[in-house]
Amino acid sequence: MTGRRWLAGVMLLTVVCADAGTVSAQTADDLFNDQAVQRIDLYVNTRDWYWLRTRFTANDYYPANMKWNGTTVTNVALRVRGAGSRLDAKPALRVDFNRYAAGRTFLGLTSIALNNGAQDPSGLRELLTMKTYRAMGLPAPRMAPVALYVNNAYLGLYNAIEEIDEAFVARAYGEDTGHLFEYRWSDYYHFEYLGSALEPYAALYEPKTRVTESMGALYLPIEAMIRTINDASDEAFAAAVSAYTNLPDFMRLVAVQAAIGEADGLLGNWGLSNHFLYRPNQSTLHRFIPWDASSSLRALDYPLHAGHEENVLMRRALKIPSLKTAYYTTLVETAALFDRTEGPSVPDQPAPGWLEREAARLRDLVRPAAYADRAKPYTNEEFEAGAEEVLAFARIRGAFVRWEAARRFAPGAGPIY
Amino acid sequence: MRSSCAIAGVVASAALLVVPRAAAQTGPAQTPGAASPPAQGWSLRLEPAFPATPVSSPPPAAATKNGFVWDNRPGIRYGDWFTLDVRALLEGDVRSADPDLTGEGATFEWSRRRAGIQGTVTKYVEYEVDYGFDAANEESAELRDAYVDVSPAAFARVRGGKFKIPFGYERLTGPRNLDFVYRSRVSDSLTPGRSVGVMAHGRAFSRLVRYAVGVFTDGGDQPPDLEPVESLPDEQPEEEGRTWAARATVAPLRLTSLPGKYNNLEVGGAFTSGTVPEGRNHLQGETAFGGEFFDRQYYTKGPRTRFGLELSWAIGPASIAAEYIVSREAREGQGVGNEGQIDNDLPEIEGRGWYVAGTWVVTGENRDGGVNVKRPLLQGGFGAVEVAARFEKLRFASAGAPAEPPSRSPRAANIAGNADRAWTLGVNWYVNRWVKVRFNAINEQLDDPEMGPAPGSSSLWTMVTQFGIGF
Numbered sequence: 075m076t077g078r079r080w081l082a083g084v085m086l087l088t089v090v091c092a093d094a095g096t097v098s099a100q101t102a103d104d105l106f107n108d109q110a111v112q113r114i115d116l117y118v119n120t121r122d123w124y125w126l127r128t129r130f131t132a133n134d135y136y137p138a139n140m141k142w143n144g145t146t147v148t149n150v151a152l153r154v155r156g157a158g159s160r161l162d163a164k165p166a167l168r169v170d171f172n173r174y175a176a177g178r179t180f181l182g183l184t185s186i187a188l189n190n191g192a193q194d195p196s197g198l199r200e201l202l203t204m205k206t207y208r209a210m211g212l213p214a215p216r217m218a219p220v221a222l223y224v225n226n227a228y229l230g231l232y233n234a235i236e237e238i239d240e241a242f243v244a245r246a247y248g249e250d251t252g253h254l255f256e257y258r259w260s261d262y263y264h265f266e267y268l269g270s271a272l273e274p275y276a277a278l279y280e281p282k283t284r285v286t287e288s289m290g291a292l293y294l295p296i297e298a299m300i301r302t303i304n305d306a307s308d309e310a311f312a313a314a315v316s317a318y319t320n321l322p323d324f325m326r327l328v329a330v331q332a333a334i335g336e337a338d339g340l341l342g343n344w345g346l347s348n349h350f351l352y353r354p355n356q357s358t359l360h361r362f363i364p365w366d367a368s369s370s371l372r373a374l375d376y377p378l379h380a381g382h383e384e385n386v387l388m389r390r391a392l393k394i395p396s397l398k399t400a401y402y403t404t405l406v407e408t409a410a411l412f413d414r415t416e417g418p419s420v421p422d423q424p425a426p427g428w429l430e431r432e433a434a435r436l437r438d439l440v441r442p443a444a445y446a447d448r449a450k451p452y453t454n455e456e457f458e459a460g461a462e463e464v465l466a467f468a469r470i471r472g473a474f475v476r477w478e479a480a481r482r483f484a485p486g487a488g489p490i491y
Numbered sequence: 492m493r494s495s496c497a498i499a500g501v502v503a504s505a506a507l508l509v510v511p512r513a514a515a516q517t518g519p520a521q522t523p524g525a526a527s528p529p530a531q532g533w534s535l536r537l538e539p540a541f542p543a544t545p546v547s548s549p550p551p552a553a554a555t556k557n558g559f560v561w562d563n564r565p566g567i568r569y570g571d572w573f574t575l576d577v578r579a580l581l582e583g584d585v586r587s588a589d590p591d592l593t594g595e596g597a598t599f600e601w602s603r604r605r606a607g608i609q610g611t612v613t614k615y616v617e618y619e620v621d622y623g624f625d626a627a628n629e630e631s632a633e634l635r636d637a638y639v640d641v642s643p644a645a646f647a648r649v650r651g652g653k654f655k656i657p658f659g660y661e662r663l664t665g666p667r668n669l670d671f672v673y674r675s676r677v678s679d680s681l682t683p684g685r686s687v688g689v690m691a692h693g694r695a696f697s698r699l700v701r702y703a704v705g706v707f708t709d710g711g712d713q714p715p716d717l718e719p720v721e722s723l724p725d726e727q728p729e730e731e732g733r734t735w736a737a738r739a740t741v742a743p744l745r746l747t748s749l750p751g752k753y754n755n756l757e758v759g760g761a762f763t764s765g766t767v768p769e770g771r772n773h774l775q776g777e778t779a780f781g782g783e784f785f786d787r788q789y790y791t792k793g794p795r796t797r798f799g800l801e802l803s804w805a806i807g808p809a810s811i812a813a814e815y816i817v818s819r820e821a822r823e824g825q826g827v828g829n830e831g832q833i834d835n836d837l838p839e840i841e842g843r844g845w846y847v848a849g850t851w852v853v854t855g856e857n858r859d860g861g862v863n864v865k866r867p868l869l870q871g872g873f874g875a876v877e878v879a880a881r882f883e884k885l886r887f888a889s890a891g892a893p894a895e896p897p898s899r900s901p902r903a904a905n906i907a908g909n910a911d912r913a914w915t916l917g918v919n920w921y922v923n924r925w926v927k928v929r930f931n932a933i934n935e936q937l938d939d940p941e942m943g944p945a946p947g948s949s950s951l952w953t954m955v956t957q958f959g960i961g962f
Contacts, residue, residue, distance in 0.1 A: 117828040119902055124723055137900040139827050146829075149898035174900035175907075176941075225833050 102181040105142060106216035106236060108201060108436065111443050114188070114234065115141040115223045116169075118152065123224065130154045130162045140169060140180075149174045159192035159368075164230050164449035166190040168237070179241065187235040188222060193368040195452040196460030197231055197444060198436050202468075203334050203367035204235075205432060209411055210330050210404070213246035214364055219440045230447035231440055238350045238363055240283060247361070252354040253292060255279035256365075262345035265386040267304040272297060279351055295358045296351070303387045312394050319360045321391055322400050327362055328388060329404035331370075332378045333412070333475045335467065338369035341381030341388055371467045378405060378478045395485075402483035405475055412472035429468035437461040563924065564962040566610070575610040578621070580667060580961040588780055589952040590945045602957065603666055605635065616641055619654075635685065646693040656683040656711050657690065657703035657738040658761045660801040660814055661846075668861070670812075670850050670877075671917050672931045672957045673779050676885040677844030680776050681797060681816045683711030683763055686734065699746065701759075702739045710734045710765040710795060718787070719770040732766030740801070752859045756804040763797040771901065773820045773840045776887050778911055779933045780951040782944025785887040785909045789840060789901050793821030805859040808852035818842040819890060827902050837904050838893050844885030850919075852877045867923035875921040886910035886938075899942075910938040929957040 105112060118126070122136040135151040151173035156166040167188040171180045178184075191197040200217065207214035215236035222232045236242055244250035258280050268274035272293040281292055299318035306314035315321060331339040338347050340362065350363040382388045391397045413427035426434070444450065444457045452460075481487055557569050566576040580603055587597040605623030612618065621636040638652030655663055659682035661674050673679070690705030709731040722728050740759030747754060767773070769792040776785035799816040819839045826835035854875045856862050866872020888908030889897075897907040917931040933953040940949040 115830075117833070119825065119827050120834050121720060121723060122827075122902075125721070137827055137902040139829065141830075148895045149900035149903050151900070174898045174903065175896065225828060226830060 100143065100145060100181065102183055102216070102236070105181055105183075105186075106218045106234065108205070108218045108439075110218075111231075111439060112142065112218050112220045112234060113223065114220050114232075115226070116152065116167075117141070117225060120225070126152065126154060127162045127165060130160050130165050135170070135173060137174065138169075147171060147180050150180075155187055156189070156192075159190055161190060161192055161449075161451060164190045164192070164447075164451070166192065167232075182241055182245075183236065184239050184241050185237040187237055188220060188232040189235055189368075190230070190232055190450075191368075192451055194460065195450075195456040196437070196464050197233065197440055197457070198433055198461060198464045199369070199371045200235070200367045201233060201436055202429065202433055202464065203336065203370045204364075206334050206408070206411070206429070207327075207330060207364055209428075210326070210408060212327055212330060212364070213242075213361075215242065219436070219443065221443045221446075228446060230449045231443040238282070238365060242363075243352050246363070247352065247354065249354060250283075252352060252357065253284055253287075254282040255292075255296075255351040255353075256282055257346060257349050257351065259344065259347045264345050264381075264384045265300055265303050267301050268297075270297065270301075275300070278346075282350070295353060296360070298358070299360055303390065308390070308393060311390055312397070315387070315391075318358055319362070321394075321397055324362060324387070325391060325397050325400045326404045327364065329401045330408050331364065332376075332380065333405055333408035333471070334367075334370045335373055335376035335471065336364075336367055336370040337372065337376060337380070339364060339367070341385050342369070343380070345381075345384070371464050371471075374467055374470055375474060378475065379482055398483060399485060402479055402485070405479035405483065409472040409475035409479070412468065412475070427468065427472060429471070430465060433461070433464050433468045437465070571611075571614055573610070573612055575608055578605075578607045578609060578962065580605045580623070580959070582666065582957055582959040582961075584672065584955050584957045586953065586955040588954075590948050592781065592945060602672075603959075604632075607636065615643060642693075644693070646695040647691070648693045649689065649691055650705075651689045653685055653687045654690075655685050656688070656707055656734065656736045656763065657692070657705060658682050658736055658763050658797060659799055659816065660759070660803055660812065662713075667927070667959065667961045670810075670848060670879045670919065671881060671915055672929050672955050673915075673933075675814070675844075675846040675848070675881065675883045676776065676779065676911055676913060677814060677816050677846055677883060679713070680774055680885055681818045681842050681844060682713060682799075683734065683736070683765075683797070684713030686711045688734075690736075697745065698742060700739065700741055702737075704737045705735070707734045707736065707765075710763075710767065714772075714775060714787070717768060717770060717772045719768045719772070720790070729768035731768050734763055734765030736763040737761065752857055753806055755859055756802070758800075758802050760801070761797075761799040763795075765795050766793065767791050767795045767820060769825070774818055774842050774887075776842070776885055776909065776911060778935050778937070778944060778951060779913060779915075780935055780944060780953045784911050784937050784939075784943040786942075788899065789822070789903070789906055790825040791820045791822050791840060792825055793823035795820045805857070807857055807859075808855055809850065810858040811847070811849045813845065813847045815845040816843075825902055826904065837889075837902065839890040840887065840906060841890040842885065842887050844883065846881055846883035848879065848881035848915075850877050850879040862919075862921050864921045864923055868926075870923070874923060877919040877921070879915075879917040879919060881915040881917075882913070883915075884910060884912045907939070907942070909942045912936045925960055925962050927959045927961075929959070931955050931957075 117139040118136060126136050133153050135153045138150050138152045140147045140150045151170040153168050154160055154165045155168040159166045168185060169188065170185045172178045172184045204214045204217050215238060217233050217235050220232040220234045222229045240250035243254060258278060260277065272289045275293045275296045276289065279296060302314045302318055312321060328340050337343050340346060340349055348366040350365055352361045352363060382392060412429040415425040415427060419425055445454050560566050560568055564576050564578060566574065568574050582603040583599060584602045585597055585599050603623065605621060607619065607621030609619035617640040619636050619638060622632055622634055624632050636654050638650050638654045640648060640650040642648040659678050661678040662682035686707035686709050688705050688707030690703055692703035694701045717731060719729055738759060738761035740757045742755060742757045744754035744756045771787045771790055773787055773789055773791045775783055775787045777783050797816060797818045799814060801814045803812045804810065819841050821839050822837035824834045824836060826837045828835050852858060852862055852875055856865055856875045862875050862877060864875045868874045886908060889906045893905035895905050897905045899907045913933055913935040915931050915933045917929060920928040922928060935951040937943045937949050940947055945951060
């Protein structure tokens with residue numbers, strides 16, 4: 075056992091050091107480069123680190139210095155983040171660069187999240203999901219696996235995630251002056267109209283920008299969007315709702331989520347979940363941004379119509395042929411991405427598709443760091459089993475999506491009971 | 492509530508405006524229009540006692556009378572064996588500010604409500620007990636001074652109990668003798684206030700030299716409270732360490748042949764050394780306007796030292812005073828660390844400030860020994876009027892020049908400092924020996940208004956009128 079740990083440590087050091095020489099590259103893309111395990115060092119006062127871990131359910135901030143790729147960022151702020159992923163031994167962290175100095179950024183970022191993989195023994199699911207969104211042209215946070223050291227001691231394998239903030243929306247949409255909201259799950263909700271009072275909407279969507287604005291400025295457009303989703307006539311639905319959200323973009327996002335088997339997304343098993351909403355300034359158009367995808371790539375046969383009946387927006391959108399076609403087209407497109415091979419095909423030798431190749435590559439990349447991670451809440455065997463589940467999903471999901479999409483959503487396809 | 496308090500203050504003021512005539516009936520006979528006897532309560536002494544007002548010699552009539560007496564104040568006397576004087580002070584401020592943070596416009600508050608006794612037991616022992624409310628703690632009264640002073644000789648006196656730590660000319664000046672409604676920012680923020688301790692003090696060479704050396708149980712009540720960090724398991728809570736203080740002043744012009752009213756220039760220096768427990772316990776900067784411009788957000792631990800220089804001089808009806816104070820507070824083991832050292836030491840937090848103030852009694856009374864009103868109101872005159880001005884600056888920053896950019900992180904090596912520059916223009920009206928009205932216009936400029944009480948406003952105005960009654 076000791077020998078295996080020693081070997082894992084050497085392997086981890088080799089992987090981390092392999093990237094240490096690229097000091098000249100200093101962009102956010104380098105930080106979120108998943109071709110290597112990024113080493114991040116945090117320096118935290120011993121007292122603060124004790125209380126951060128002891129009070130891991132609180133959102134208290136603690137000062138720290140962060141070092142990455144030869145660059146030290148002084149006076150960052152740390153806090154424990156997450157909901158079900160909060161652990162004292164291996165806390166999920168948020169690193170704020172501008173909390174103690176307004177307007178400060180690091181590589182153009184105001185903050186990053188360090189996810190502890192508490193809900194995914196493989197540590198691969200969110201990496202692959204966000205990678206899929208981006209490959210499909212959807213705005214989604216960048217990610218990279220990270221070997222996290224605290225006070226010169228290895229803490230564990232994490233995933234660094236770009237936070238959804240002004241810097242993100244500026245990169246995704248070219249401007250950052252609008253209203254950004256984070257969805258706060260509290261109960262099953264599917265875009266039902268909650269009445270004209272704004273408080274119920276405020277409970278669902280927490281403002282992340284322009285937080286001091288009035289309730290009306292923040293939430294009247296959201297209330298109007300949800301009212302329109304519910305009250306517009308079938309004939310006027312597309313035109314009316316298009317004033318509040320881009321329906322083809324919405325269909326594309328939920329189609330990719332269905333293809334990747336996201337069970338905790340916009341149409342997930344627990345109702346609306348895990349997303350941000352962005353509304354540009356002086357606009358009523360809302361954009362959906364996916365977030366936190368640790369529940370994807372699980373069930374090989376995760377249904378492509380999950381949540382469609384429950385979600386008011388999806389149920390009504392699918393009645394419009396062009397939107398249904400857009401959903402189908404995106405499913406097929408995503409399946410094609412999953413199964414895209416490299417190089418010439420060899421008869422009788424099925425080549426792995428893009429998703430399987432990426433899953434295998436990332437598994438091999440993070441394995442040493444995962445093995446050396448003594449704070450993880452699962453065993454090395456569970457890591458391997460989790461990774462194998464992901465690989466199995468990657469191997470056959472494309473075919474399943476094509477088959478299921480054709481019989482449910484292809485033009486002319488009838489209802490299936 | 493505020494308005495009722497204001498009315499009470501006005502009524503009390505009116506009562507004391509009338510009192511001089513009644514007091515004159517029981518006190519020594521006075522010629523109408525003649526100068527009142529020295530008003531000990533209002534005398535602005537350029538030789539501040541260590542730290543409180545010494546007991547005055549009773550007027551001739553009172554000196555010869557045993558039992559209850561009422562001259563400047565009520566008291567009890569039994570020859571040279573025992574004296575007891577009752578002291579009281581009531582001060583209320585009407586204040587307005589721009590920008591108006593509270594949105595209430597002009598407001599009234601009791602800034603000081605104090606009562607106490609002081610006296611002697613034989614000629615070798617003095618005592619004082621003082622109790623009261625301040626604006627900062629309106630809810631509960633506190634014991635302010637409670638000490639016994641034994642003086643076998645003028646050059647060798649010993650004081651024990653609770654009293655002001657000997658540091659800071661203006662801090663050691665009693666509230667009734669201040670030239671302005673508020674003490675300077677540097678006095679308010681960097682001087683230690685009161686503590687329990689023991690102090691040797693005295694004067695020598697015909698008052699050419701004064702000194703005080705003491706040791707105190709803590710760092711004083713300025714700042715008023717400490718917030719030690721929560722102890723880790725198996726860690727003993729830290730306590731505030733003792734504070735040592737020393738102060739000496741010299742009156743060099745006493746060596747010259749200048750007349751007495753010009754030779755009271757006094758220069759001096761003072762030093763304190765103490766230990767602050769781990770926590771966000773550093774000295775903080777507050778504006779006269781209200782609110783902090785440098786609040787307690789940085790962790791400190793270890794020695795706290797202060798160094799001060801002072802000058803005061805009364806020249807006929809005019810006076811000048813100046814102080815320069817530097818504080819340094821250690822941050823041992825308060826850093827976040829680096830590859831080489833975890834929990835590294837951080838540069839000290841440095842507070843540095845000064846003020847220069849001047850006054851001129853327009854009605855001609857001498858400042859030396861205090862403004863003794865020659866023609867009190869309702870006794871043939873208008874009282875005495877004095878104009879005053881002060882310029883000051885107080886700055887907090889990291890000591891040295893840390894290489895990293897400034898930050899508000901509680902463990903930043905280079906803290907985001909801030910400075911407050913203030914002008915004060917004032918008029919003091921000495922109505923009679925008991926009643927005093929002060930008006931001050933204060934303008935403050937903050938280096939970083941975002942850290943101040945009105946983010947976005949670098950210029951802060953405060954207008955305050957203080958009504959004070961004391962004996």
